[in-house]
Amino acid sequence: MRTGGIRLGGWLSISDPLITEAAGRAGYDWVGLDLQHGAWDLGTAVRSIQLLDILDVPVVVRVADEELHLIPHVLDHGASEIVLAMTSTPETVAAAVARARYQPEGRRSYGGQRYGLRAEAADVSTIRPTIHAMIETPEGLERIAEITAVPGLGGVHIGPVDLGLGLGVDRASPIFAAALRRIVAAAHAAGLPAVMHAVTASQLAEMIALGFDELVLTADIGLLRAAFAEQIANARDQVLLTSAGGTE
Numbered sequence: 458m459r460t461g462g463i464r465l466g467g468w469l470s471i472s473d474p475l476i477t478e479a480a481g482r483a484g485y486d487w488v489g490l491d492l493q494h495g496a497w498d499l500g501t502a503v504r505s506i507q508l509l510d511i512l513d514v515p516v517v518v519r520v521a522d523e524e525l526h527l528i529p530h531v532l533d534h535g536a537s538e539i540v541l542a543m544t545s546t547p548e549t550v551a552a553a554v555a556r557a558r559y560q561p562e563g564r565r566s567y568g569g570q571r572y573g574l575r576a577e578a579a580d581v582s583t584i585r586p587t588i589h590a591m592i593e594t595p596e597g598l599e600r601i602a603e604i605t606a607v608p609g610l611g612g613v614h615i616g617p618v619d620l621g622l623g624l625g626v627d628r629a630s631p632i633f634a635a636a637l638r639r640i641v642a643a644a645h646a647a648g649l650p651a652v653m654h655a656v657t658a659s660q661l662a663e664m665i666a667l668g669f670d671e672l673v674l675t676a677d678i679g680l681l682r683a684a685f686a687e688q689i690a691n692a693r694d695q696v697l698l699t700s701a702g703g704t705e
Contacts, residue, residue, distance in 0.1 A: 463665060466517065468654070468676040469505070470495035476677055477505040478512070487515040489673065492527060493542045499527070503534045507571070510535040519591070522549055528556040529565045532586050535575055540614050544590035545597040547607045554609035557586045587611030589652065592640050593619035601640055605647035612671075613644040614652040634667075641668045655679075 467485035469477060472495065480488050488509055490502055497505075502518065509516045515537040520527045522543045532539070541553045555563040559582045570577040578584055590597075590604050593616035597604065605613060615637065617628060626632045637653075644651040650670035657675055664672055675683075 461665075463669070464650075464671040466652075466671060466673040468673050470497075470676055470678050471681075472497045472501035472505070474504060474508060477508050480677065481509045481512040481514045485514065485674075486671075487517050487537065489517040489519060489540070490536075491519050491676070492524075492531075493519050493521045499530065502531060506531065506535045510571075510575070517589075525553055525556050528553060528588075529568075532557060532565070533568045534571050536586070538587040538589060538611065540589045540591050542591045542616070543593050543597075543619070544604060545594045546600060547603040550588065550590050550604055550607040550610055553588050554607065557588055558582075558609070559584065585609065589614050591616050593623065595623045598624075598636055598639065601643040602646075605643045605649055610647075610649065612650045612652055613640060614654060614673075615640055616654055618655070637667055 464486040467480045467483065467488045468491060469480055469488060470491050477488070490497060490505055492499075492502055506516050506518070516535060517538040517540055518527075518531045518536045519540040519542055520531075522541055522545075525541075528539050539553065539557060541550065544550060556565055557563060559565050559567060562582070562585075567581060588610060589612040590607075590610060591614040592598060592601060592604070598620070601613075604610070617633075620636060621627055621630075621633055624630075624632055624636060641651040645668065651668065652671040652673060653664050653667075653669045654673040655675065656664050656672040661672065
């Protein structure tokens with residue numbers, strides 16, 4: 458599924474199966490589980506991966522750069538792609554790729570695809586899950602050409618808040634826009650998709666114009682927070698209107 462050539466991803470921080478199912482049935486091209494910042498542990502993540510897999514929705518899992526040991530575990534249970542947070546060096550990417558691949562190319566231990574419940578290739582050494590690097594630091598920006606040249610890398614994500622913090626600017630700054638263009642250009646030069654996170658409806662046109670191939674839309678907690686705030690504001694307005702009408 459692509460909308461105008463752009464893939465649209467959902468993003469989940471809340472480890473609740475009802476929210477996972479709702480996202481899985483919503484029509485996203487893929488759904489991401491945030492093990493870096495979200496309220497997930499490995500057990501809840503595995504259950505949501507299983508649910509999304511049954512719904513035939515690709516699952517992307519974000520892991521922290523210091524938790525590479527999680528990569529083979531979530532892949533064993535059906536994750537489609539890994540996003541490596543705070544990627545700053547090509548060496549970290551190479552280590553993540555090695556964790557995702559079996560011998561002789563990597564160092565992933567074989568544990569079966571969800572204990573034989575999922576189909577797998579006859580030759581498991583040919584299984585090469587996608588690793589994406591998330592560029593969020595000044596060092597990652599400076600070394601973007603080296604990072605995108607790592608064999609086995611499947612794409613480049615951008616974490617806008619952390620990248621802005623690292624650069625000391627906000628998203629409205631020309632410096633930030635230049636960084637985005639540099640990262641997108643490096644990804645495309647390497648034949649890789651560029652993915653932007655936390656994109657609101659008002660930012661869609663701008664991100665597409667910058668050349669992004671995939672957009673991660675507002676996460677579950679953001680959607681709920683906005684919906685709750687809108688609901689209570691509308692209700693209070695209606696109460697005031699009704700009360701004013703009753704006193705006339």
